[in-house]
Structure formats: C-alpha cells, structure tokens
Amino acid sequence: MPPAPPSTAAAAAAAQQLESLLPRLTTLSHYKQFHARLLTSGHLCSHPPLRARFLDRLALSPHDTALPYALLLLRSLPAPATNDLNAALRGLAASPQPARSLLLLAGRLLPAPAPPRPRLDALSLSFALKATARCSDALATLQLHAILVRLGVAADVRLMTTLLDSYAKCGDLPSARKVFDEMPVRDVATWNALLAGLAQGTEPNLALVLFHRLAGSFREFLPREEPNEVTIVAALSACAQLGALQDGLGVHEFARKIGAEDNVRVCNALIDMYSKCGSLGRALEVFHSIKLEDRTLVSYNATIQALSTHGHGADALKLFDEMPAWIEPDEVTYLAVLGGCNHAGLVDDGRRVFDSMRVPPNMKHYGTIVDLLGRAGRLDEAHDMIVHMPFPADIVLWQTMLGAAKMHGNVELAELAATKLAELGSNVDGDYVLLSNVYASKARWADVGRVRDTMRSNDVRKVPGFSYTEIDGVMHKFINGDKEHLRWREIYRTLDDIVSRISELGYEPETSNVLHDIGEEEKQYALCYHSEKLAIAFGLISTPPGETIRVIKNLRICGDCHVVAKLISKVYGRVIIIRDRARFHRFEDGQCSCRDYW
Structure with missing residues (x-):
C-alpha cells in the first residue's frame, strides 16, 4: 500500500524540512537515503519541485555513479515533469559524455514504451545547446535551432545567446553572426559570445574590430550594461592569436578604465596575450601583480607556458617547483613545464618531471618527452619510449620522431618514421619535406626526387612559408x-x-x-x-x-x-x-x- 498523503499544510512543512537537508548531502549514501525518504513520505510524486531540486543536485554531484543514479531515478518516474528532464539534461551536458543529453532530449534514454514525454522549454534547449557546443556538433546545433523556432522561444535573449555560442564553438561562425544580426535585443553576454567565437575561431581580426566598436560606444549598444571581464578576455584572446601587441596594450588600458584590471581571469588572459605577443617582461609583471592567495592554476599554467616558449626552461621549472601546495598541477601544467625543458635542452630535468607526474601522461606528454630526447640526440631512448607507451603512437608522435631523425641525419630512423606515418594514413607536406631534407643532407638527390614524385602523385603541396x-x-x-x-x-x-x-x-x-x-x-x-x-x-x-x-x-x-x-x-x-x-x-x-x- 502506498503511504497515505499528508495534509496540505503538513506536506508543505515536511517538504520544506526535507529541502533544508539538500545542502548536507555529500555522499552517494546520503543521496540514496534521501531518495528513500522521498519514497516513504510520498513526496517523490506529490512534490515535483522538491524532486526536481534533488535530481538537479544528484545529477551535478562529483561522484562517478551519481549521474547514472539520477538517470535511473528519472526513468522510474511514472510521469516525469519538464523540471525533472532539465535536471538530468543539465548534469549530462556538464558530464564527460555530453552527447548523451541529446539522446535524453530525443527520448532514447527513457524506457520503452516511454511515459508521457515531458514538454521541452527554453531551459531544456539551453542545456542541450551547451552539450552540442562541448561536442562541437554543428548539425545538432542546427537541429536544436529548428526546434527552438518551432517552440516559439526565439525571443529569449539568453537562449539565443546560448545558440550563438554553440554555433561559434562548433566552428560555424557565419551562423553565429547571422543569429547575432537577427537578434532584436542583445545584452553584454550576447556581445561576449560573438567576440569569443570570433577571437578563438578563424576571424580574430573581426573580433578586434567588434571590440573597438563596442568599447568606443558601448552606451549605444548596452545602455543599461557595460563590457565586463568576459569582454576583455575575449578581446585579449584575439590579440594573442594575432600577436597584436598594440591592440593588446589598448585592451589592457580599457580593462583599467572599467576597473577590470585586477580580475584574476583578466590577469590570466593578459599573461597569455603578452607572452604570445613576445612581451615576456610584461607577462611576468602581470603575474607578480596577482596576490599569492588570488593566483589560480590557470595563472601558473599561463606563466610557466610563457617562460617555456620564450626559452626560459630553468625559470619555468623553478616556478613549477614553487607552486603553492593548495594548487594541484594538471595535465596542462606538466605539458608546459616539459615544453620548457624541451626548448632549453634540460633532458634530465624533463625526465624527472615526467617520471613524477601525478596525473596519467597523455599522448602530448609522451610527444614532448620524445621530442626532448630526440633533439638531444638520444634517438634510441626516444624510439624506446614510443615502443613502450601504454597506447599506440599517433601521427604527431611519429612526425616528432621523423623531425628528430632529420635533425641528426639518421636516414634509417627517418625511413621507419615515414613508413609508420604512411601506415597511419598521414599525407601532409611536412612528412615528405622532412624525409626529403634527410636525403638532401646526404646529397641523395635521387631519393629527394623520388619523395617529390610521390608528393606530386598524391597531390600533396608544400605549405608556403x-x-x-x-x-x-x-x-x-x-x-x-x-x-x-x-x-x-x-x-x-x-x-x-x-x-x-x-x-x-x-x-x-x-x-x-x-x-x-x-x-x-x-x-x-x-x-x-x-x-x-x-x-x-x-x-x-x-x-x-x-x-x-x-x-x-x-x-x-x-x-x-x-x-x-x-x-x-x-x-x-x-x-x-x-x-x-x-x-x-x-x-x-x-x-x-x-x-x-x-
């Protein structure tokens, strides 16, 4: 027999008491106990808002099994509401498998025969669009755009901004700009989304034009708002990509003008911009201006990367060793410091850092250590590293090996790497040019001619410098x-x-x-x-x-x-x-x- 429904006043009081427990749920066991309490009290079906808040918290929990448990709970509901669906969509969109949110949206993760489908709303589409952005799925974004228009929610500024952002992150900048141009009302988030898409895509020049237009007359475009740190970060990203130092200095001055200069996200973007524009001194000044307690992992990663790419490998190592105990290095940190060792020829230090990594090394880490060994002439060690990796070497890694063989004139190793690249289906000009370079260094012009004939037959053209x-x-x-x-x-x-x-x-x-x-x-x-x-x-x-x-x-x-x-x-x-x-x-x-x- 199901539990008898409590009186309205008592039910509301009980629901309020249960809701006060939600912030205290920290383990999966806590979530299961709370779920049991909802079942036995009857609140699972009688109080949908509480159920949705519980689902939302469960779906976003960091525990590995929490999201699958939330999906099981959703599937068990006789008539899931829109808020229930949205809670699961939000968790899936933020998960390592965001594409599953699209399956849920299509009803494929619900039981068959499915219960009555919950109605989609603007929030449902917003979470789904965030998932397509993470998946870089331009076709799914287009399909969601069609659903959005059909549901009549195109007047929602936040939703249209999310749509614009998804198009931009999927690389479809023309569609992103079309959405922007057709929006009758835009807020600062809309401008920021387009700026970021242009800056990080193929049109950083246009991003700077847009930024200067906005910065010069933002009262015309944003009468009730002002550009913020997100605007600044997007513009700095464009400057970094272009290496446009003068524009970067102008954006920095604008950040001072609007009081965003001390924002840590802006500081991190300034470090990256100044580094990529060749001004290491300014990058380091910005880093040292950040209070120690305000520095983030991104602050250290950007600065270590700046030191590394400018050839200051020993300084990059020193900063890495000085990172505060409360900041845990991640994959990017290790890649940056290994790159510093690589550029400075610090072979023993690089091996020490690689062997002490507290995160599993990925292909890029192996590629950097192989490059480090190869540049130092330790070709046998580099090749041995490739052979004993826990996963097969990819194209980039064999290209690294080919580059090392070219540097040291090792024809046998160059031919081995070239064979592996051909087996992996690589057909880029750099492979042929490096092998041709090895042959040319030995005056083996017949082999150079053979490589160039192969390039012509495979319709491979050298990228012009x-x-x-x-x-x-x-x-x-x-x-x-x-x-x-x-x-x-x-x-x-x-x-x-x-x-x-x-x-x-x-x-x-x-x-x-x-x-x-x-x-x-x-x-x-x-x-x-x-x-x-x-x-x-x-x-x-x-x-x-x-x-x-x-x-x-x-x-x-x-x-x-x-x-x-x-x-x-x-x-x-x-x-x-x-x-x-x-x-x-x-x-x-x-x-x-x-x-x-x-």
Missing part, C-alpha cells in the same frame, strides 16, 4: 620571394644592404637549408628572400632606430634565417623577436634566447 609584422597597428604579411608589398623595392634594397654588412662579419649562406639539387647561386637567392627576412627588412625601414622588431611566422625558422637575425641584431643594434610555430626567439646583440637550441 609566410611571416607578418605589425607596424603602427597595421599587419603586413610577406611570403617567400614576395614582391606584392607596396614598398617591395625598398625592402629588397635593404636586404642587399643587410647581406653586404653581415658578410663583413663572416656570414655565408647556409645553402644546406635549400632542398633542391640546383646551383649554389640559385640556392643563395632562394634563401635571401625568405618571408621572415622580408619582414625584418621592412621593420628596419619602417620603425625608428632602436625599436624592437616583432615577426610572427607560420613555420619553424630555418637555420640560415636564424643566423641572419642574430647578425642583424648586432649590426643594426635592434632587438628582434620572432614567434615561429613552436616558440619565441629573441635576438639581441648577436645572440638568441634559444642559445641555438631549437
């Missing part, structure tokens, strides 16, 4: 042998002057960097007009004497360009900072921060 530099807030892009720039004649004359002046210091072109079996003079010409040399030359003629020249390159800097940049820094008295695909090089007075180890 390009560099860009910011002058007075304007980005100037150069490709190898570029004559498209309006001042290309001045740039080429400057390059001639550079070669003449550095030749007096003993410079000779490192033609081994040119992989073609062509004449020595042709090789020297090919080297002379690499994109980073063009960008540096343009910087010399476009900035006052003594001003730092900053260049960003899409590929690794070649050996000859590295030598030339060192000599230019000495002859012209300039600091030159080059951010390549892997790290920063700071050239000053004829030396590089990498100490020629990169």
